[in-house]
Amino acid sequence: MIILVGGMLAATIPAITHAATPSFDVEAATRAYLDLLQGPARTKSDAYFEGGYWLPLWSTLVSSLIYLPLLFTGVSQRLRTYAERKTKRRWLVPAVYALPFVALTTLLNLPWMIYEGFVREKQYGLMNQTFASWTVDAAKAFGIGLIINALLFMLVFWVIRHFRRSWWLIGTGVAAVVVMLGALIAPVFIAPLFNKYTELPAGAVRDRIVAIAVANHIPAGHIYVSDASRQTKRISANVSGVGPTIHITLNDNLLERTAPEEVVAVMGHEMGHYVLNHIWTLILSFTLVFLAMFFVVSRLAPALIVRNPQWGVRDVADPAATPLLLLLAGLCGLVLTPVLNSITRHNEVEADVFGLDAAREPDGFAKVAMRLSEYRKISPGPVEEMLFFDHPSGENRVRRSMQWKKDHVTGATVVMPGPIAGK
Template sequence: MSHRVLAASVLAVLLVAIAVVLVLRVPWATAPAPRADQLDALQGLPADAVAKGRAFHSALRPGTYGALGVALLVALVLGLTPLGARLVELVGRPFGGHWLGRAILGGLVIVLIGELVTLPFAAWRHSVLRDYGLSTQTWQAWLVDLLKGYAVGAVVGGVAIVGFFTVTRLFPRWWWAVGAAGAAVLMMALTFVFPVLVEPLFNRFTPMEAGQLRTDLLAMAQRDGVPVKDVLVADASRRTKAVNAYVSGYGATRRIVIYDTLLTEVSDAEVRSVVAHELSHAKSNDVLTGTLLGALGAASAVLVVFILGAWTPLLRRAGVDDIAEPRAIALLLVIGTIGGVLAGPAQGLVSRKIESRADAHALEVTGDPATYETMMSRLATVNLADPDPNPIEHALTGSHPTAVQRIAMARAWARSH
């Protein structure tokens, strides 16, 4: 059996494994509340807040899609012409053309080009956030965060690139198998290190101060059977007025994080509703689900790259002889970019289903649909959400149910209980 056939067989097994995880761990039975309830919920929201949210997203839309289109175009130009390979070769010359110099510097240059061409769109987005009063960051603070993001991406990307080409050199015939396993391990490792190494670069986290609210939240987690390391407050107010909370980490690093803006914008009862929602993610091990899907997806991507490496017309178009050589970095980038664009809607669908389960869980834990409805209305208003976006756009890009879907769910739950 050839390596290509063997790799294709393993890829098929991984795709089946992804399907199994999706079937067993994603609540596909959840469905939006009736449309009539959604329209009623929309009419109950302040008209000026709805108009402002829609205007805000209309202002963001050109920059969002412009950045995506330009990034894809640059990736295609660099990856599907000899230009990318020549750039990698050029930056590696000071190191005598050594493969490590080509891999590190070539990868950084290719990625940097993509970041630079989309930088104006990122600035556009920040300008819109400032104009609508959602961002509290100065341009200097925004630039610092941007550079931090570039630095984190460079470190993670550098590790991935060096690891990939090291494997291809050490295991010229079996690199697809070793690389797939390595990609899966890297994705799982990031789940553990991200909360403790990366998140603190952007926010300061402090334990929620002792008081009735903290006592209530920890007691609620205990009643729900969710082991939580801590409830932390993030100093999000230094960059945004948006309110949010999330669960991150797994096992010893799992914690619930609440924006300090949430504590100032909503009532304690609404905070309990938000945390009840987040407890669902911990109780259902949604971080583990995402980690499994990410690990299996990363391993599958390596196998896809190996299989595509046998397609001579693709290599000839990119101006490379072998997809496992550093000169093919731009080709790898365009494959990854296209794969990310195609996988986006599926990832959004999975996320929306999981978030719907978390909404239902919060209603069960608190037994207070009125507060949950109030909280969702306030979140939509403060965060300048479009409460009822275009269904097609929402299906392609939405990660959560819409505001009116969530309000309607609370009302439907109240009727049924």
């Protein structure tokens, strides 16, 4: 039986037990949610997400059109020579090289950055910023990137210079350490540069989030809300950081655009990432991907340098080789995109399952899955989902929620949810 509750979801669900409700129709319940996305709204959602399938390819092409001319025109060689004139310390040369290199490539890539990061988001109604405000954030990101890249260039070329045969192996370990440091530092020192973080006010929602956190041994002394609505319409939350920098954070869109049961459902999912140690499994998985990527680059780059003396690149330890190394790494990353998506998607499925058990809000999670359809295709084919989705599709998430409801809610009934638009 389908129940319409005032055009909206019911505020509560029946008591949770381990007894199934055999008469509950999972497919009918799933279809009730999927039918919320019809007509122009579904066409727009599909168009946005399917357009994103091509973005990694176009980004790689744009990078190629930047990096190759820097090699063939000798610009990279001249930047290296400039860096060597500025400092006699060999270990510091890559850092000095990085400053004009990052500035130049950012400038050349700026039209694509504006289209991908601002114009396209504005076109599909997801961007809340003005271009001026977006530019300020982009300038901050550039400044941070300039410093980080200078340090990374210095570190990477030190490794290549000192471990000529095995730099790809040592470099993989260094990359893993850098990722861990980023996870440790970013929530405290970088994220606040782009958004304001305030404590979630006391109330029923906070009480439920704290209860779930305490039950799963997650530090819940602070629960933060970010003012993401000044930038985007997207809803999100996360448990970020490592060790002493662990943060429970939800953005204000989640609070303002969803019902309390949806907020709790999302936070249950995010806490699943923490409890299941996904940050560590992701670091390990991505380290293996880095290993394959660095190995390929270490084999191709020296051969290409030898065959192209006109580049003026001495060897793979020369900072002037940077455009070539980045181009090869980008091509490897493009090829490995489905692998990276599958790794992330597997963790997201595990967090979905955990969140349903922890929050016990199957209809809340299903409703959130439908809200995410604003920018995620709701019903892809199996191969399409495997190749292009780094999260489970909305249809699979809704069906999983309804199956959980059948398996755990005594007397479960199919709810006819209200429209997702308007919040």
